[in-house]
Amino acid sequence: MKLISNTEFGGERPLFESHDLRLENVTVRAGESAIKECSNIEAVNCRFEGNYPFWHVHGFAIDRCFFDVGARSALWYSDHLKMTDTRIDAPKMFREMHDIEIENVEMTDADEVFWRCNRLNIKNLKLHGGTYPFMFCNGLRIDGLESDSKYVFQYVKNMELRNAKITTKDALWETENVTVYDSELNGEYLGWHSRNLRLVNCRISGTQPLCYAENLVLENCVMADDCDLAFEYSSVHATIDSPVRSVKNPRSGRIIAESYGEIILDKHIKAPADCALKLRDERTCFSA
Template identity: 40%
Template sequence: MNTIDQQHLTGERALFKSNNLIVKNSVFEDGESPLKESRNLDISDSIFRWKYPLWYCENVEVSNTTLLETARSGIWYTNNIAITDSIIQAPKTFRRGKDIRLTNVHMPKAEETFWNCENITLDNVQAEGNYFAMNSKNITAVDFSLSGNYAFDGAENIEIHNSKLISKDAFWNCKDVTVYDSVIIGEYLGWNSTNLRFVNCYIESEQGLCYVENLVIENGKIINTDLAFEYSTVDVSVNTTIDSVKNPISGTIKAKNIGELIMEEAEIDPTQTRICLMEAYEKMTVLANN
């Protein structure tokens, strides 16, 4: 492989259509698309300062590298890319790419990032920005943290472990989502989605989890959440009190208690939903023992 070491690269398409190239200790600036349509790249300890650095690329390894904010829209139509121990400050990174792996990556300006991508793996990634991962498929995230609204809108086949999401309108219009051992905070969680499953999760969401087909919550905590489950089919088991529940379509809700239960016969058939309140059961057991 050819090597570029400690170079200052400028001008449009500075290394256009490179193949089998090592780039290290280098800076790209003042020129769009420096590595457009390149293949088999190994990039390390470098800085990208300009727009569109890695478009239409294949087989890319990036480590200890920084994409500054001015390197916006940086990685589009690129397949098989792995980025480790790096900072991606640029917004709108990753569009219509496949086989993307990020490990130990910080994304402080991740607005409109990961749109229409497939096969994404995130391991110890921190991201801040709205509209993260819209319309993307096959996403696995572990030790992931996100602060930004409208996350995962329209996404499919998502599995998340041990993560923290602060996001209004997260998981809207989604299909096949499973979240384990995570914290999710934000209004209107999960509307208009199919097959949402939360296992050992802590959830806080005003009017959360409405219009969901096949909502499953296992061993969860739901706090400060009102008007939950409206027009949803549910299999919910939580060990906290739910502030209020409104018009679930069918299924089972097990909770410590429900502050307010709204079941409007003009809207739904209340007999289709089974409610089991553990606090009430415990009180009845105590009375029976007395």
């Protein structure tokens, strides 16, 4: 493997079609597509300032690096990446990629990051700002996520998420086959139009959660006092270790909670309209 260290590049495609290359303490200045159509690349303690540095790269590792604001759209159309201990200040990262491993990474402008990526294994990721991270991703395993980005995890399929703290709006919309463990989910309109969404030991806050969901499962979850008008038109099986402020027109299944502030079952409820609402001692509170 060729080593390049303690230098800088700029301009257009300075390392185009490089292979078997290790970069140490290298700075990529203003320019475009510094490392394009490459393979077997290692970057350690490097700084990226120019646009689109890693496009069409196959097999690469990024360790203890920094992506400045100018390095927008830095990682597209690439695969088999391992990224560790890295800070990213640029938006629109990770597009049309697969086989990604990430550990101890912080993204300070998470606008439109991780779009149409497959097979992601992530540990200890921080996302700040921006909209629509993880749009249309498939096959995610995430352990340790802190995010205040809006509209996170829309149209995601086949995800296992653990130990997350998410403060957002419209999270987990249109998801399919997603399980969330031991997490805090704060925001409005959680999980609408999801299919096979399972929440285990989670704390949920925000208005109108978990509506229009199909085959929704909650196990030993807690709902904050602002979780009103929950479960509208959802098929749901839930055990909730707290009071529920209000439930509106669940479609089918069973909900067990400590208590209910309000139960709304009106003429707009949808068939089969047979969801049983019970208290923790298994007494029936209401069954349509």
